[in-house]
Amino acid sequence: MKAYSKVLLILTGAWLPVALIILWWNVSADSSNPFFPPLSVIWQQFTTIWFSDQFVINAVPSLRNLLIGYAIAVVVGLVLGAYIGASRTLGSYIEPVADFIRSIPPVATVPIFIVIFGLGMQMRIAAISVSALFPILLATIQAVRSTDRVLLDTTKTMRLTPSQVLWRVRMPAGLPMIFSGLQLGLQVAFIVTIASEYLGAGFGMGAFTLIAADSFMILDAWTGVILMGLLGYGINLIFDVVQRIMLSWYVGQKKLA
Amino acid sequence: MTTISTEGSRKSVFALIPPAVVSTLVSLAIWQLAATVGPISESSIPTATATVATLAAMMFEGETYALIGETFVMAGIGFLLSVVIAVPAGFAIGLSRFAYRSTKFTFDFFKVIPPIVLIPITILVLGPSMQMGIFLIVFTNVFALAIQTSYGVRDTDPVLLETLRLYRLGLAKQILYARLPTALPFIAVGLRLAAAASLIVAVVAGLLGGAPGLGNAILTSQSSGNSERTFAIVLLLGVLGVAVSRAIQWSQARIVFWESR
Numbered sequence: 001m002k003a004y005s006k007v008l009l010i011l012t013g014a015w016l017p018v019a020l021i022i023l024w025w026n027v028s029a030d031s032s033n034p035f036f037p038p039l040s041v042i043w044q045q046f047t048t049i050w051f052s053d054q055f056v057i058n059a060v061p062s063l064r065n066l067l068i069g070y071a072i073a074v075v076v077g078l079v080l081g082a083y084i085g086a087s088r089t090l091g092s093y094i095e096p097v098a099d100f101i102r103s104i105p106p107v108a109t110v111p112i113f114i115v116i117f118g119l120g121m122q123m124r125i126a127a128i129s130v131s132a133l134f135p136i137l138l139a140t141i142q143a144v145r146s147t148d149r150v151l152l153d154t155t156k157t158m159r160l161t162p163s164q165v166l167w168r169v170r171m172p173a174g175l176p177m178i179f180s181g182l183q184l185g186l187q188v189a190f191i192v193t194i195a196s197e198y199l200g201a202g203f204g205m206g207a208f209t210l211i212a213a214d215s216f217m218i219l220d221a222w223t224g225v226i227l228m229g230l231l232g233y234g235i236n237l238i239f240d241v242v243q244r245i246m247l248s249w250y251v252g253q254k255k256l257a
Numbered sequence: 258m259t260t261i262s263t264e265g266s267r268k269s270v271f272a273l274i275p276p277a278v279v280s281t282l283v284s285l286a287i288w289q290l291a292a293t294v295g296p297i298s299e300s301s302i303p304t305a306t307a308t309v310a311t312l313a314a315m316m317f318e319g320e321t322y323a324l325i326g327e328t329f330v331m332a333g334i335g336f337l338l339s340v341v342i343a344v345p346a347g348f349a350i351g352l353s354r355f356a357y358r359s360t361k362f363t364f365d366f367f368k369v370i371p372p373i374v375l376i377p378i379t380i381l382v383l384g385p386s387m388q389m390g391i392f393l394i395v396f397t398n399v400f401a402l403a404i405q406t407s408y409g410v411r412d413t414d415p416v417l418l419e420t421l422r423l424y425r426l427g428l429a430k431q432i433l434y435a436r437l438p439t440a441l442p443f444i445a446v447g448l449r450l451a452a453a454a455s456l457i458v459a460v461v462a463g464l465l466g467g468a469p470g471l472g473n474a475i476l477t478s479q480s481s482g483n484s485e486r487t488f489a490i491v492l493l494l495g496v497l498g499v500a501v502s503r504a505i506q507w508s509q510a511r512i513v514f515w516e517s518r
Contacts, residue, residue: 012355013362020363035382089276096277097284103498104491105457107373107464108472111479111487116300191371198376198465213377221377228374236369 037219046223059227062193062204065121066235069128070189074182077133078171081140081178086166091141098138106131106188107195114199124196124204132189139181143174176250179243186239190232205231285309303485312489325497328470331387332452332459335394339402339451342395344444347403351410351440352432361404368400372458376466385467393466394458398451405450409443410436445512449505456501460494 025039050059084090110127117123147170155165171178197206209224244251288305291297303311315321350356372393383389417435426434463472471490478486 009358012358016359016363017366035378092276093280093283097280100281100495100499103502104495105460105498107457107461108475108491108494111464111475112491114479115484115487116297116302118300187369187371191373194371194373195461195465198373209374209377213381216381218381221381225374225378229370232370232374233366 072129073132077136085141085144102134119200132185135184143177311485332455336455339398343402347406351407390462390468405447409440
């Protein structure tokens with residue numbers, strides 16, 4: 001009975017995307033509009049381009065930059081955020097500036113990094129890590145600051161050192177909030193990865209797609225858009241899985257409450 | 258004794274300056290230093306003073322306000338269109354369990370696709386225009402806003418719904434007395450996020466897609482090597498971003514007043 005209803009639930013969620021793809025496939029089948037080639041042709045081109053070494057040439061560098069930039073942002077954001085969050089004075093000085101920088105659309109900061117670092121890989125990683133840093137930093141500050149009073153009082157009776165309290169009690173307790181910052185940071189990192197490729201000359205899947213569009217290679221541009229869309233979705237999916245595993249204790253706790 | 262008292266008074270004078278002012282000045286000083294000495298100063302990074310001066314001069318130019326206007330008009334039209342499409346759609350979806358479950362996966366999928374990936378195709382189809390920016394804004398907002406609205410509609414207290422059904426009140430009354438009041442705070446949260454996103458995407462569409470406004474002004478200033486102006490516009494975007502988020506908080510506290518603690 002339970003398995004049956006689960007299958008039914010999946011079927012209800014799946015019919016619409018399947019129908020949309022079939023609709024797109026059929027409506028575009030004999031399209032002569034140069035901007036909207038038949039989906040069958042797009043798909044064929046997609047497999048020839050991205051199921052080959054083109055993926056290694058164009059998509060892998062993008063993903064590598066994303067990963068390096070994001071990793072830097074996570075480490076710096078968590079460590080700085082923990083200490084700033086633990087100190088009221090430090091927070092009152094740093095938060096206004098961090099809040100201001102976060103208010104700038106992340107993509108708009110890419111030209112600043114181009115002015116400083118030029119068009120190379122250094123610029124891309126700097127832009128990605130700095131943009132992803134602020135959502136993570138601010139969420140971590142907030143998370144450390146909002147530790148439960150009772151929990152904090154309990155640590156006092158246990159004679160934990162301040163650093164033990166911060167890293168063993170306050171940070172783990174703040175994980176649900178920290179994860180929302182980490183997710184936002186990852187989304188920003190992905191967006192800035194592509195923006196840095198649109199603006200910087202040369203390699204990467206963003207550059208590939210924009211150059212294809214500029215030179216009216218519309219099929220190639222469509223395959224690039226689809227690849228970036230799928231990767232954007234896939235990265236979020238991976239994050240969701242990691243989050244669910246890391247926060248399983250929290251979900252269990254909420255169910256008990 | 259005397260030293261202690263002077264130190265005490267010095268401390269109180271220092272404490273009078275708000276931390277935000279101190280940290281802003283320190284940040285500007287670090288920027289100034291980095292732009293004059295050290296490895297970064299080799300690049301064409303402008304100094305903090307030159308950038309602030311450029312920004313101040315820009316505030317006396319009519320063109321600046323035209324650029325701000327274009328960005329806000331684009332964001333505003335995109336935002337309104339998103340609301341007109343997504344709120345009724347989300348409301349209708351929320352009323353039917355089948356519709357909700359059918360659309361959930363598809364909407365969640367499109368919700369996380371960043372609009373930036375569509376730019377190459379939208380430039381081709383719509384050209385580097387305001388329409389392109391508006392399209393990107395609507396694409397960014399509709400799915401999230403519809404999902405948020407349908408959450409709100411579905412959150413209605415089942416006991417309340419049963420009661421209304423017992424009194425044989427029709428769907429219209431059910432919506433008016435139960436669904437709408439429950440959904441409004443959810444919709445308000447969705448609107449707040451959509452308003453902020455609209456401004457961001459309007460800038461992005463200008464910077465990467467050639468739509469008019471501040472984003473485009475960054476691109477033109479950067480490609481003409483006017484780095485003071487590039488930095489000044491980015492600073493201006495920060496100021497506008499803070500102003501918009503304050504305005505949204507202010508209006509939300511007044512519109513959904515029964516929800517604000």
